[in-house]
Amino acid sequence: MRGKYTSSKSGLFLIELIISIAFFAVSSAICVQLFAQAHTLSSKSGDINMAVTSAQSAAEYFKASAASLSLEELAALMDATSSGDSILVYYGENWERLPAPDSARFTMTMTLDMKDALAVADIRIDDSQGGVPLYQLTAKKYIA
C-alpha cells in the first residue's frame, strides 16, 4: 500500500513532466520560428535602407555631372566600373564597397539613356540571394 502510494506520486510527476516537455517543445518551436522571422525582417529592412541610400547617391552623381561627361568619366568619378551603357557598383555583405564582383552580395546597375531630350538614368540594386531587385529608381535630367 505504501509502495503504491509512492509509485503513483512518482508516476504523476513523470506524467506531468512529459506533458510539460510536450508544451515546451511546441511553444519553443513556434517562438524560435518567430525569432527567425523577426531577424530576417530586420536584416531585410536594413538592406533596403542601404539600397535606397546607395541608389540615391548614384542618382545624385548623375544629376550633378555635366552634360559633357562621358560614361567612363562618370564611372571614374564614382569609383566604379563601366560596361556598355551601364555603370556597375559592387557591395559586400555589410554594404562595404568592393572593387570586383567576386564576393559581392549586392550589385547596383545604372543604365544611362536619352529619351525626349531628357537624359535618363535607370538605377537598380540586385541581391545575389534574392530574385526581385531590392530597389529601383529612375532619375531624369534635362540637357539644355
Next chain:
Amino acid sequence: MSGKHHTGINVGGSSILVIFVLLCLTTFATLSMVSANADYKLTQKTVLAATSYYNADAAAEAILAQIDSVLLEGAKSGENYLPTVEAGLRQIEGVDYRQDGTGSPVVSYLVPLNDFQSLSVELALSPSPATGNGKRFSITQWKVLNTAPLVMGDEGIEGLWTGEIISG
C-alpha cells in the same frame, strides 16, 4: 518520509518551470516581431519618400524641357523674344510667368511630391537670347516646400498656438 524523498521536487515544479519559460519566450518573440515590423514600416516610408522625390524631380525636368523648347522657339522670332516666350509659356499648364522686382522675367512652377510636399522651381530668364552667355535661363530655385493645406476651424487656423502657456 522516504516516499517524499523519492519524488525529489514536488509535483507542480515542472508546470511552474514550463509556465515561466513560456512567458519569457512569448515576451521576447512578441517584442522582436513588433520591433522588426515597426522597422520594416519605417523602411517602407523611406522608400516611398525617395521614390516620390525622384518622380517629382523627373516631372520638373520634363516641364523644364517644355519651357526650354518655348524659349528656343522664341529665339527664332528675334525682336519679339519676350512677348513670344510669354505667350508660349502661358500655354503650359501650371507654369507661371512674371516680372520680378527688377523687371527681369521669372518663370516658376510647382510639382506635387505627395499630400504635404511640393517641388518648387524658379527660373530666371535672360531678357534676350543674345545676352546671358548663350544661356537662355538659369535655375534660381529647386526646393521642396511644405504645402500641407491649413485647416480652417471656427476661430481661424486649427491647431495654431495663440500664445497661452500650457502647463503640465
Next chain:
Amino acid sequence: MNKSLADGSHMIDILFTLALFCVFAASSLMVVLIGAHVYQSTVESQEQNFVTCTSVSYVTSKIRQHDASGAVYMDTLDGVDALVLEQYELGRTFQTWIYHHDGALRELMTESGNAGSVHPDAGQSIVEVEEFSISAVNANLLRLSARNDAGKSVEIMVSLRT
C-alpha cells in the same frame, strides 16, 4: 542498481525522472537565453542602422528644402566646419547651420550676421552620432557621411540643382 528500495520502486526510476527533469530545465534555460540574445542583437543592429541612416537622410531632406542659388554653402562656426542653408522670409535672411560638435549632429538657426556671436554648443542636438562630415566634391555635389560608435559608416551624395 537493480536493488529495489523498501517500497518496491527502483533507484533507476528516481534517477531517470530526475535526469529528465534536469535535461528539461537545462534546455528550457538555453532556449530562453538564446531568445534573449537574438532580441538584444536585433535591437542593437536596428539602433545602429537608425543613427547613421536617419541622420544622413535628415540632412539630405534639409538640403533639398533649401536649394536656391547661393543658399547652400560650407562655412565654419567657431572653428567647426558646418553646412549653411539660407532662407529668405519676411524680408530677413535666416541661416540654418548644420554641424557635428561634441558627439552629436547639431542644428542652429539664426539671422544672418549673428553667426559670429554664436557658440557651437548652442545648437540643438538632432541625433547623437560618433562622426558626421559634410564635404563638397565639386561646385554642386555634396558628400554626407555618418559613422556610429560600432564603426559602421553610411555615405550619401546630394546634388544642388541651382
